[in-house]
Amino acid sequence: MNKKYLNVKLYFWxxxxxxxxxxxSFPQIDLAVASLFYDGKSFPLNGSWIEDILYHSVKPLIIAFALSSLAIFIYNYLKKKTLLDINSKAMLFIVLFLTIAPALIVNTTLKENWGRARPAQTVNFGGDKEFTPAFIPSNQGGYSFSSGHTAAAFSxxxxxxxxxxxxxxxxxxxLVYGTLVSLxxxxxxxxxxSDVVTSFFIVYISTHILYKLVFKEDSA
Known part of the structure; x- marks a missing residue:
């Protein structure tokens, strides 16, 4: 089970x-979990301070890490240093893992085309749209599948x-941060x-595959 395929352990696949x-096969799982956060009228944690902080923290964190890496790369290049080993390969890896999984796969391919309604938009939770299972394309015009914030956090x-x-x-x-954002x-x-679980696996698998492609070695 520890054997790797494309730098990803078999058990993860x-x-x-x-x-x-x-x-x-059992879409009611999604409804059951969503109901844990629903009080019969709304999702009371929506807009709460902790939800707001987690929701708005993702983009600044990614920008901060990306700009810091770029600054270190420029410094290393100009000064012929190896600070934190941020070289051209590392920068290529950063660009790839920040764009392919969260941007291209999750946001552009899935969210923009799947049409799945968000929980709060469905009739099950006070909305006017139909609930549809994960992985099943819908004409609901929603952006639930899969989770962009989860993908970005785990990236x-x-x-x-x-x-x-x-x-x-x-x-x-x-992993802890990504889980909190997902919750x-x-x-x-x-x-x-299913939205957040799918985004996690897409990012985890893609990131490890890209690591192998760029560095020509397995990640730890």
Whole structure:
């Protein structure tokens, strides 16, 4: 199970496959989880201070990490240094993992074309749109599948993989942060469980594949 395919452990591929089959076969799971955050009239945590902080923290964090990496790269290039090992390969990796999974796959391909209504938009939770299972294209005109904020939050994993020291700590911090952002989006009625789980797997798998392609070696 620890054997890797495209730099991703077999059990991760299997988890993604099994979870996808479960969400399609038992869509009531999404409704049951969403109902935990619904009080019968609304999603009360929507707009709360903690949900607001998590929601608005993603973009600034990504910009800060990206600009800091660019600044270090320029410094290393001009001064012939190796600070944090941010070289041309590292910058290529950063550009790729920030654009391919969260931007191209999740936001451009899925969110813009799948049409799945958000929980708060469905009749099940006070809206006027029909609930549809994950992975099933819909004409609801929604942007629920999959979660862009979840994908963006977990994309910080790429920066963690570049760390030469305390890599496991940084990876753990990213996983905790991504999970909190995902919970916030579900609590606000913005996404179903399947939306955030799918985005996590897409980003995790894509980031590790890109690492292998750029650095020609397996990630830790």
């Amino acid at each position: 299997l988890l993604f496959l099994v979870s996808s089959i479960i969400f399609v 910080l994993l790429g920066f963690a993989l570049l760390a030469k020291r305390r890599q496991r700590l940084f990876i753990s911090l990213v 916030a989006r579900m609590a606000a009625g913005g996404h179903f469980l």
